[in-house]
Amino acid sequence: MKWMNNPMVMKANLIIVPLYLSYMGHKYYRDRKDNLENPITQRALTVLKADKRVVDFCGENIAPGYKVKKTENDGIVTYTFKVSGSSGKLNTVVTADYASHSSLKIFSDELEEHHKKKEAQLPDYDAKDFEDNWPIDLEEYDLPDSKLFKEIQDEDKRQEISKQKISSDEKIWRIKSLRVSVDDDTRILLLPLPESKRSKKLVETEYNLDSYQDIIRRFERKQEKYEHLLDEEYKRFEDKTEEEVLEDIKHRRRKQFQSMNRMRKYQFMFFAGALMFYLIIWKRIAPKPVLNSLVYHQAIELIKNPHVTEKVGDFFQVINCKGKIYPLISKVSFEIVVDGNKDQAKFKFNSEYKQKIGIWLIEEMYMLTKSDLKTTKLI
Incomplete structure (x- = not known):
C-alpha cells in the first residue's frame, strides 16, 4: 500500500499512535483502579x-x-x-x-410472618416446606x-x-x-x-x-x-518441626523459580517488543541509501548531459554515492563521485520530494572537477 509510505501519513502516525497509546493506557489504568x-x-x-x-x-x-x-x-x-x-x-x-431495599424488606416481612406462624403452630401451615424452599440468605x-x-x-x-x-x-x-x-x-x-x-440457617437470617x-x-x-x-501466630524458626523447615525451603525455591520465570517473561516481552518495533515501525522510518533510488537515477541522467560529459568524458563510472533518504523529510542532499575517461568529478545534488505530484525533483546541482578544483553550479 503506497499511501502507508507517504511522508505525511508517517508524520501523522508518529503523533496519532503515541496519543492513542497514551489514551488507552490511561483508560486501562482508570478502569482497573475503579474495578479494584x-x-x-x-x-x-x-x-x-x-x-x-x-x-x-x-x-x-x-x-x-x-x-x-x-x-x-x-x-x-x-x-x-x-x-x-x-x-x-x-x-x-x-x-x-x-x-x-424494598425487595429485601418484603423478604424480611415474609420471614417474620413465617416465624409467627411457626411459633403459633398453625395446623394448616407447613413450616418445613417453607424452610426447605427459602431461597436466599438475607445477611449476604x-x-x-x-x-x-x-x-x-x-x-x-x-x-x-x-x-x-x-x-x-x-x-x-x-x-x-x-x-x-x-x-x-x-x-x-x-x-x-x-x-x-x-x-445460621437461611431462614434464620435477618434484614x-x-x-x-x-x-x-x-x-x-x-x-x-x-x-x-x-x-x-508467628512461629520462630527454631520452633518449627522438620517438616515445616523442609516446607519453608521448598517455598523459598518456588519463590526463586518464580522470580527467575518472571525475569525471563520480561526479557521475552522486551525482545518481542523490539522485534515488533523493527518490523512494523523502524522499517518505515529508517533512512534508505540514495544509491539506486529514483532521485539517484535522475542525477545520473543529468551527469550524462553533454555539458557535463564535455569535461568528464562520455564514458564514466560511479565510484561513490553518499547520502540517505529519510522518509519523514522531504528534502535530501547527496554527493556522487565519478571517474570519467577525461577527468574525475564530484557532484552535489539538492532535491525535494513534491507531495502534490508525487515525484522527486533535483533543484540544485554542483560539479567539482579534479583538474581545476573549481566548483561550478549547473542547476
Whole structure:
C-alpha cells in the first residue's frame, strides 16, 4: 500500500499512535483502579487473603494481577482477574448481584410472618416446606452500591448520608459466587459457604437495615471479620518441626523459580517488543541509501548531459554515492563521485520530494572537477 509510505501519513502516525497509546493506557489504568476500588472486589480480595487454601497455594503478599475484567448482564456483575503471591497464581471469578431495599424488606416481612406462624403452630401451615424452599440468605446482602461507597470515603459526606433513611430503590449487593482455580479441572468455591459451614440457617437470617449508616456498619463489620482471620501466630524458626523447615525451603525455591520465570517473561516481552518495533515501525522510518533510488537515477541522467560529459568524458563510472533518504523529510542532499575517461568529478545534488505530484525533483546541482578544483553550479 503506497499511501502507508507517504511522508505525511508517517508524520501523522508518529503523533496519532503515541496519543492513542497514551489514551488507552490511561483508560486501562482508570478502569482497573475503579474495578479494584469497588466494594465487591474489595470484599473478594479480603476473603481470598483470609482463606488458608488460597494462602497455602499462592503464598504471602497476595495481590490482584494487572488485568481486571468486568462484565455486566441483567443486574449481574462478574469480575475476572488473577491473584498472585510469592509462590503461585490463581484465576479468580467473582459474581455479584443486587436486590433493592424494598425487595429485601418484603423478604424480611415474609420471614417474620413465617416465624409467627411457626411459633403459633398453625395446623394448616407447613413450616418445613417453607424452610426447605427459602431461597436466599438475607445477611449476604451487605455490600453498598459503588456510588454510595465512593461518597462515604469523604468523611463529611459520610456523616451527612449516614443520617438519611435508605431509599426504596437503593441497591444492596452480595457476592453470589467467589471461586478460584488453577485450571478448568481444579476449582475451589469460597463463597457462598455450604449449608454445613453456615453459622445460621437461611431462614434464620435477618434484614433489619433502615438507614445508610446501617449499610456502612454491616459492610465494615463483615470486612473486620475477614481481616481478623489474617492475623496468625508467628512461629520462630527454631520452633518449627522438620517438616515445616523442609516446607519453608521448598517455598523459598518456588519463590526463586518464580522470580527467575518472571525475569525471563520480561526479557521475552522486551525482545518481542523490539522485534515488533523493527518490523512494523523502524522499517518505515529508517533512512534508505540514495544509491539506486529514483532521485539517484535522475542525477545520473543529468551527469550524462553533454555539458557535463564535455569535461568528464562520455564514458564514466560511479565510484561513490553518499547520502540517505529519510522518509519523514522531504528534502535530501547527496554527493556522487565519478571517474570519467577525461577527468574525475564530484557532484552535489539538492532535491525535494513534491507531495502534490508525487515525484522527486533535483533543484540544485554542483560539479567539482579534479583538474581545476573549481566548483561550478549547473542547476
